[in-house]
Amino acid sequence: MTNPLHAAYYAEQAIHCPTTIVENCQLARDTYRVRLHCPEIARRAVPGQFVMVRLANCNDPLLGRPLALYDTVLDEAGEPVGVDLVYLVVGKLTRKLSTCQVGEAMEIWGPLGNGFAPAAGEHLVMVAGGIGQTPFVAMAAEATGQRRYGNPMREVQSASQTTLCYGARSADFLAGVEDFQQLGVDVRISTDDGSAGHHGLVTDLLTQVLAESTGSPRVICCGPEPMMEAVAEIASQQDAQCQVSLESPMACGIGICFSCVTKVRQADGNWDYQRTCVEGPVFDAQQIVW
Ligand SMILES: Cc1cc2nc3c(=O)[nH]c(=O)nc-3n(C[C@H](O)[C@H](O)[C@H](O)COP(=O)(O)OP(=O)(O)OC[C@H]3O[C@@H](n4cnc5c(N)ncnc54)[C@H](O)[C@@H]3O)c2cc1C
Numbered sequence: 043m044t045n046p047l048h049a050a051y052y053a054e055q056a057i058h059c060p061t062t063i064v065e066n067c068q069l070a071r072d073t074y075r076v077r078l079h080c081p082e083i084a085r086r087a088v089p090g091q092f093v094m095v096r097l098a099n100c101n102d103p104l105l106g107r108p109l110a111l112y113d114t115v116l117d118e119a120g121e122p123v124g125v126d127l128v129y130l131v132v133g134k135l136t137r138k139l140s141t142c143q144v145g146e147a148m149e150i151w152g153p154l155g156n157g158f159a160p161a162a163g164e165h166l167v168m169v170a171g172g173i174g175q176t177p178f179v180a181m182a183a184e185a186t187g188q189r190r191y192g193n194p195m196r197e198v199q200s201a202s203q204t205t206l207c208y209g210a211r212s213a214d215f216l217a218g219v220e221d222f223q224q225l226g227v228d229v230r231i232s233t234d235d236g237s238a239g240h241h242g243l244v245t246d247l248l249t250q251v252l253a254e255s256t257g258s259p260r261v262i263c264c265g266p267e268p269m270m271e272a273v274a275e276i277a278s279q280q281d282a283q284c285q286v287s288l289e290s291p292m293a294c295g296i297g298i299c300f301s302c303v304t305k306v307r308q309a310d311g312n313w314d315y316q317r318t319c320v321e322g323p324v325f326d327a328q329q330i331v332w
């Protein structure tokens with residue numbers, strides 16, 4: 043199948059993998075990291091892509107849920123053997139998953155979606171709200187030249203600088219900060235209640251970072267939609283390129299059901315619906331009709 047309008051085109055690219063949980067540990071309040079053994083998916087995945095996950099032998103919930111690739115896991119020889127996913131407990135699947143033990147069976151299919159464009163020497167400014175930091179660890183590892191992803195591995199020109207602006211409700215929800223710090227990312231934190239970092243909005247941090255930036259900044263953003271809209275507006279005012287990764291609810295993840303559509307501006311100025319799962323989840327922020 044060669045027609046990208048047809049769902050079979052995407053279904054053929056994704057790998058369906060019955061798997062088991064290798065690790066499932068708590069990182070922060072209501073936030074966990076699950077490690078799944080799936081070498082085929084890990085070999086192919088690039089930063090910004092996602093997988094659909096489902097509890098095996100369980101019909102409640104029946105449908106899989108999308109979770110971003112947090113990072114791939116390497117064996118001692120440096121070969122990708124698994125993926126790490128970081129999830130916030132919000133509903134049925136994430137609640138049940140948080141109680142799963144090592145060795146329990148899962149189903150996973152992917153890698154799905156388009157992913158972020160690789161770094162190209164720019165100042166990479168990642169802006170995360172809530173659980174929106176999850177697609178950025180792999181991106182930061184690649185942009186700092188410490189990891190490569192994809193099969194064949196994609197070409198990257200390391201970023202001149204990497205900054206993460208990360209906003210959370212309170213300090214106890216911050217998850218994975220040390221993963222970014224270990225990669226050498228300049229991490230700026232904001233919290234709604236002032237319990238860590240700047241007491242206020244993550245967009246305040248972004249405004250400051252863009253004002254200080256000496257390189258050509260490229261903003262990538264993931265989080266609640268009002269936050270992404272505000273980030274897109276700030277980036278546009280500063281003439282900075284901006285991509286957003288949408289977290290639309292999804293039922294199939296492979297282009298069949300149209301449950302994930304979003305309004306995207308077309309070249310002729312009109313808008314059309316596009317499927318976040320296959321035409322996204324990463325879109326040019328200027329194209330989104332918020
Ligand atoms: C590309 C992509 C990547 C993503 N990556 C991540 C990630 O890395 N980590 C992560 O944590 N999340 C991520 N998400 C979001 C995640 O897929 C959703 O939060 C998912 O729905 C969680 O599944 P669940 O079964 O736990 O919750 P669901 O049961 O699907 O509930 C989701 C939301 O709906 C609300 N809800 C559920 N049932 C009802 C009801 N009856 N009435 C009112 N509200 C209700 C819940 O409170 C919750 O806020 C991503 C989404 C996308 C599209």
Ligand code: FES
Pocket residue numbers: 291292293294295296297298299300301302303317318319320
């Ligand atoms: S989730 Fe089914 S088309 Fe996108």
